[in-house]
Amino acid sequence: MAAQLATTFTGLRFENPFLLASAPPTESDSNIMRAFDAGWGGVVTKTIGLHPVVNVDGPKTKFLRATPESGHLSMQKRPGTALHSSWNWELISDKPLDWWVPRISRIKQAHPARMLVASIMAGSGSDEELRHWQTLATACQNEGADALELNLSCPHMDRTDMGSNIGKDQGLISIVTQAVAEVARVPIWAKLTPSTTDIVVEAGGAFLGGAAAVTSSNTFPSLPLVDPGTLEFEMNVDGFVSSGGLGGPAILPLSMAKMAQLTQAFPDKSFSGIGGVSEFAHALNYFLLGCGTVQVCTAAMLDHAIGPNIIASLLSGMREAMERHGWTSLDDFRGIRRDRIVTHSRIRRPDAKAYHGGYEAEGYAAADR
Numbered sequence: 001m002a003a004q005l006a007t008t009f010t011g012l013r014f015e016n017p018f019l020l021a022s023a024p025p026t027e028s029d030s031n032i033m034r035a036f037d038a039g040w041g042g043v044v045t046k047t048i049g050l051h052p053v054v055n056v057d058g059p060k061t062k063f064l065r066a067t068p069e070s071g072h073l074s075m076q077k078r079p080g081t082a083l084h085s086s087w088n089w090e091l092i093s094d095k096p097l098d099w100w101v102p103r104i105s106r107i108k109q110a111h112p113a114r115m116l117v118a119s120i121m122a123g124s125g126s127d128e129e130l131r132h133w134q135t136l137a138t139a140c141q142n143e144g145a146d147a148l149e150l151n152l153s154c155p156h157m158d159r160t161d162m163g164s165n166i167g168k169d170q171g172l173i174s175i176v177t178q179a180v181a182e183v184a185r186v187p188i189w190a191k192l193t194p195s196t197t198d199i200v201v202e203a204g205g206a207f208l209g210g211a212a213a214v215t216s217s218n219t220f221p222s223l224p225l226v227d228p229g230t231l232e233f234e235m236n237v238d239g240f241v242s243s244g245g246l247g248g249p250a251i252l253p254l255s256m257a258k259m260a261q262l263t264q265a266f267p268d269k270s271f272s273g274i275g276g277v278s279e280f281a282h283a284l285n286y287f288l289l290g291c292g293t294v295q296v297c298t299a300a301m302l303d304h305a306i307g308p309n310i311i312a313s314l315l316s317g318m319r320e321a322m323e324r325h326g327w328t329s330l331d332d333f334r335g336i337r338r339d340r341i342v343t344h345s346r347i348r349r350p351d352a353k354a355y356h357g358g359y360e361a362e363g364y365a366a367a368d369r
């Protein structure tokens, strides 16, 4: 039987399981239309909010590259380097809801079979802020958005009741998700921050509030490097910098670790994996851990803004892998490596009896003396 790339995720039919993540590639209707023409199964819009947004002066994103021979890392463009990561301090969409509303409808009319997920964000400090979530959710779904992704994870917000500051609080996650669930007729995805002690706790809050899926990861809190010549941060405004988000290849193993925790804790729930994907071999990691869809940002930004070559290679890579392994649909391989992640004590030793697990206080305490 021919390999079937189509899949159902949170009750929605995706032509293929690859989405553009919420970010610059999905900041406009023209980009989103181009993305669908290029073959993406879905897109998540750049996060839409109700409060006005003014970004920093100068670039909002840059790319950190490594020189293979020396290991030198720098944002300076130079030949012969390999991409290490993206770094950004971009805020949510600077376009108001009124700008997005007719566009969501137009995109859906042009591409009814492609999945359009509206990413939304408001605060959580008052009933009025919770109503903002409902206003955003209602407006987007009325225009035809197929799902809502709650941005509980933007890492660079000063407001303590927004973004990853909500995503660090299980109770707030539940309250916000529930507020959206009260008005939502479409599935809710909760995009969580990787920057917490135990993401399983926050995911529990999202599912309790009514989320149909959890998305992970948003970018990891990080700083740009200091240029050793000028002693200035490679990204700064008037010499100043603020914590921003790391994406791209560097975060793939980090994000996988978060996803493994999630899919092991909730084997029957739905997960959308993000972080460091630019080819099918990368996406495969998330599917093998149990994800039903995979999202891409950094790699698409570097490929004609919306990733036409990336999606082509994801689709051909998925077909080839399915043929090689004899899989007919994503269900044949989703989650088949989830149970290979075990506690350290379950990893075989040359001599099992020699393993002490670090619990023996005697000897352990004496070692330094």
Ligand SMILES: Cc1cc2nc3c(=O)[nH]c(=O)nc-3n(C[C@H](O)[C@H](O)[C@H](O)COP(=O)(O)O)c2cc1C
Pocket: 021, 022, 023, 024, 046, 047, 060, 061, 086, 087, 088, 089, 090, 091, 092, 093, 119, 151, 154, 191, 217, 218, 219, 246, 247, 248, 249, 251, 274, 275, 276, 277, 295, 296, 297, 298, 299
């Ligand atoms: C410039 C930039 C802007 C982003 N804006 C948003 C956003 O508005 N909402 C959101 O949920 N995530 C946003 N993200 C995070 C991405 O959706 C994604 O989670 C992250 O970049 C990791 O994926 P990657 O490794 O493929 O880049 C942004 C990322 C970048 C690089």
